[in-house]
Amino acid sequence: MKKRFMAAVCGAMLMLSACGSGGSGSSETSGNGNSDSSKEPEKIVKVGIIQLVEHPSLDGAREGFIAALKDAGYEDGKNMKLDYQNAQGDMNNNMSIAQNLVSDQNDVILAIATASAQAVVNSTKDIPILFTAITDPVGAKLVESLENPGGNVTGTSDTHPDAIKNTINAIKKFIPDAKKVGIIYNSGEPNSVVNVENAKKVIAEVGLEAVETSVSTSSEVKQAAESLVGRADVFYIPKDNTVVSALESVITVANDKKIPMFVGEGDSVKRGAFASYGLDYHDLGYSTGKMAVEILKGKKPNEIPVGFPENLELVINKKAAELQGITLSEELLKDAKIVGE
Structure with missing residues (x-):
């Protein structure tokens, strides 16, 4: 009889201990009782940038592009892996960089200046491509038309008609x-x-x-x-x-x-x-960056008309x-x- 009584007491104490343990760990579980560690990690997007040569206008376009991504919540080293490469005016480097960015399977590629855009466009029909600081996107055979770019390419031209x-x-x-x-x-x-x-x-x-x-x-x-x-x-x-x-x-x-x-x-x-x-090239790049955000969220390049400087x-x-x-x-x-x- 005494043995049965002691067993019952021990069982009750174990139950109380279990309840107490569950209460102290409630902050580590989500509303459905699953641990936060079971959540799927946020996807890291890969963004490649190819720039033909360094000078303030092209640099400004690149900086504006990155600023637009950051304002939309995409930051290098956090939820974005940014790969920026400059061809330093060398056309062989330009083609190699374009091919490398494609083989690295970036989610979107920005090409700054016409020759860089042509190199990337000739390297892939699958990865979304954005261009900026382009004089004549149609003449350069980057898009089918300004209103309906077609394919996997769109972006911004720096040519104001006046x-x-x-x-x-x-x-x-x-x-x-x-x-x-x-x-x-x-x-x-x-x-x-x-x-x-x-x-x-x-x-x-x-x-x-x-x-x-x-x-x-x-x-x-x-x-x-x-x-x-x-x-x-x-x-x-x-x-x-x-x-x-x-x-x-x-x-x-x-x-x-x-x-x-x-x-x-x-x-x-x-x-x-x-x-x-x-025109302000930082603003032009920023506009291109906003296009990139749309694409990263599911929009297709051929659904976005080519943009121009407004002022x-x-x-x-x-x-x-x-x-x-x-x-x-x-x-x-x-x-x-x-x-x-």
Whole structure:
């Protein structure tokens, strides 16, 4: 009898102990009684970035793209693995990087500049591809049309329809005695060829003459600028990645020889060119990043039309104006964004 009583007491104590243990561990279980450790881990998305060459405009587009992803909750090292590679202007590197990003099976690939976009597009029809800082996406055979890109590709173009026209008209406005416009570009860059052809049309329309010189590498840029001294009254540098990556070489010649220097984008004005009707490349990249977020959440690239910069602004570098022999008045500076003060 005594033995049965002791057994009952021990059993009751064990039951109380079990209840107490369950109560103290309740914070480690989810509402359905399962441990949090049983939850499926959050998927880490893989984002590859290929950039043709380093210069402030392309860098700004990349930084804007990453900022948009971060604002949407995607952070490198947390829930995103970011693989950024720069071809440094080498076309063999460019193709190798494109193929590597594809073989690594990234969830989405951003291509910055036309040649990089073409390399990736030619490497995969399966992985979603976004491009930015592209002059002519249709002409470069990246998309079927701007409204309906088709396939696995979409992105943003940096070509505002009025940018070149406004910049060439600014030459007439600020340098009324100018007759010849010296253009330096890389004829191997499809985007540059398009920009130069469009610029030459406007130059002829306003009664000026284009004087061209072409380069293949950034090391040739200064010599090309020097070859235009005495043959051109102003310099015009289009959105050419080879020349812009070595822009300081042209700026040096422009300042030494008092040749006004007009460019295709605002970042080059900040570096020492005189003027441009430009856009903010960080904003352009940010818009592309928002497209990437849509794709990562399930949207297909062919459902997203190609985007364009919404605004243009006249950017003037006052210090460059002084160094390049340009006289400015308050009327000429009206409505301009001033840098270099």
